[in-house]
Amino acid sequence: MQTLSAPKSLGATVWHRKRFAAQPKLCHLPTRISGKPRVESYAGNHPANADGLDARPTFPNQNISRRAFAFSGAVFVPVKAARAIGFTKQLKKAQVSEEDYAVSQPFLFRAKSHDGVKYFDTQPGSGGKLQLGNIAVVHFTCKYRGLTALSTREARTLGGNRTVAEPMEFTYGVVPSEFSKPLVRKTVVGIGAEVRLDPELQELYIVSTVFNGPADRAGLQVNDVIVSIDGLRNLAELPISRIGTLLTGDTGSTVEIEVKKLNGPMRGTFERMILTRQATTVVAKKRTVNVETGGGLFAGTSGPKPPPIVYIPEALAGMRTGGRRVIIVPADVGYEDTGEGEIPPGAEFKLEVELLETRNAA
Numbered sequence: 475m476q477t478l479s480a481p482k483s484l485g486a487t488v489w490h491r492k493r494f495a496a497q498p499k500l501c502h503l504p505t506r507i508s509g510k511p512r513v514e515s516y517a518g519n520h521p522a523n524a525d526g527l528d529a530r531p532t533f534p535n536q537n538i539s540r541r542a543f544a545f546s547g548a549v550f551v552p553v554k555a556a557r558a559i560g561f562t563k564q565l566k567k568a569q570v571s572e573e574d575y576a577v578s579q580p581f582l583f584r585a586k587s588h589d590g591v592k593y594f595d596t597q598p599g600s601g602g603k604l605q606l607g608n609i610a611v612v613h614f615t616c617k618y619r620g621l622t623a624l625s626t627r628e629a630r631t632l633g634g635n636r637t638v639a640e641p642m643e644f645t646y647g648v649v650p651s652e653f654s655k656p657l658v659r660k661t662v663v664g665i666g667a668e669v670r671l672d673p674e675l676q677e678l679y680i681v682s683t684v685f686n687g688p689a690d691r692a693g694l695q696v697n698d699v700i701v702s703i704d705g706l707r708n709l710a711e712l713p714i715s716r717i718g719t720l721l722t723g724d725t726g727s728t729v730e731i732e733v734k735k736l737n738g739p740m741r742g743t744f745e746r747m748i749l750t751r752q753a754t755t756v757v758a759k760k761r762t763v764n765v766e767t768g769g770g771l772f773a774g775t776s777g778p779k780p781p782p783i784v785y786i787p788e789a790l791a792g793m794r795t796g797g798r799r800v801i802i803v804p805a806d807v808g809y810e811d812t813g814e815g816e817i818p819p820g821a822e823f824k825l826e827v828e829l830l831e832t833r834n835a836a
Contacts, residue, residue: 570594575802581788583807585656591789592802601795602832606647606787611831613641614784616803616814618823623816624778640777641830647787657810659755664722665689665729666754669700671717676710678717679736684754685811685819692747699734701744723751755811779814781825783807793829801825 578590604610615625622628627639666687667680678700683690700709703720721729730748735741783789783803793799805811805820813819 570596572802578788578791581786582654583782583786584653588807591783591786591804591807593789594800595793595797596800596826597796597798599794599797599829604646604790604793604795604829604832607835608646608832609643609835610646610790610829611641611643611833612784613639613828613830614778614780615826616778616781616817616823617826618817618821621816623823624814626778642777642780642784644785645835646790646832649785649787650782653782653785659811661753661755662722663725663751663753665731665749665751667694667721669717669721671710671714678709684756685813687754688749688752692749694733695735695737697736699736700731701734702732704730725752727751779809781808781814783825784827790827790829793827795829795832798826798828801827 572592575592575594577592580590581588613626615627616623626642666684667689668682669678670681671678680689680694680696680698680700682696683694701707703709703717706720709717723729728748728750730746732744732746735743735745781803783801786807789801790799801824803823803825805822808821808823808825809817809819811819813821817823
């Protein structure tokens with residue numbers, strides 16, 4: 475076989491690349507496999523390479539120095555690296571479906587029996603197993619429709635829009651008393667909306683709607699203006715108690731209202747609708763605790779509100795330190811009819827829990 479002298483300059487390197495680029499698609503070149511005799515390899519549409527993974531040209535045996543080889547631009551890519559074990563694990567994680575989830579044991583919640591929840595361990599822990607009575611230190615992240623709604627990894631807000639993580643600590647197996655009692659809500663028969671008079675604009679506008687109530691189902695939104703109730707206009711001149719009487723009534727009775735839309739594509743338009751009154755729950759106002767310490771370093775709330783499912787022993791059973799678990803949280807053991815942050819009332823979401831530490835209670 476004729477040997478080639480090593481390229482001496484950058485120009486020779488370009489000639490060297492063109493030489494191999496000029497070869498036909500089907501090039502018959504010998505290649506050496508470590509530990510095996512010399513075999514023949516084909517680059518192109520060869521039956522032995524139907525998947526195309528091994529179809530790559532190889533250099534003939536030439537006397538080329540390492541420096542010349544480095545300048546030649548030859549790059550060997552491990553084409554089958556996608557089949558490596560680590561890569562396969564990443565693909566497997568991305569392809570997890572709800573059929574792969576396990577189901578926890580049933581449990582008691584608000585004095586009633588509740589079915590088990592679906593969960594999947596994305597990372598088995600290697601540390602100590604979580605035991606009843608242990609102090610558990612966890613990070614949790616609530617995701618709604620694939621987006622992070624709230625997380626202990628962004629628990630507090632610093633100056634300049636920065637955040638700092640603040641893990642949650644609790645006694646595993648101890649459910650707060652508020653989740654051991656039935657949920658009690660005050661009910662009102664009406665359209666399921668809170669309204670308020672604007673003294674400056676002389677308008678009656680909607681402050682909030684009850685999840686799945688008559689107003690919510692009709693598409694009424696916050697800041698929409700009620701122009702008339704059963705044909706009665708000039709509502710700003712009426713006392714608020716009179717307006718409450720007009721909107722409430724017997725279950726099953728109807729009320730006709732005219733609304734000026736101030737949101738969405740229908741902004742500025744007027745719409746008449748007939749709503750059927752029904753008993754709706756009155757959700758207590760959320761209480762926000764402002765925290766400021768360290769000379770104004772921290773600002774905002776005291777941290778994200780954990781969903782009740784975090785405290786349920788069956789939901790975290792079997793976890794070990796370092797483990798990560800994804801739980802599909804039904805609304806009734808999540809944020810119920812109040813919602814939280816970007817999670818709307820009555821919504822199911824995914825909860826990611828990482829067990830950072832377990833220790834015995836003092």
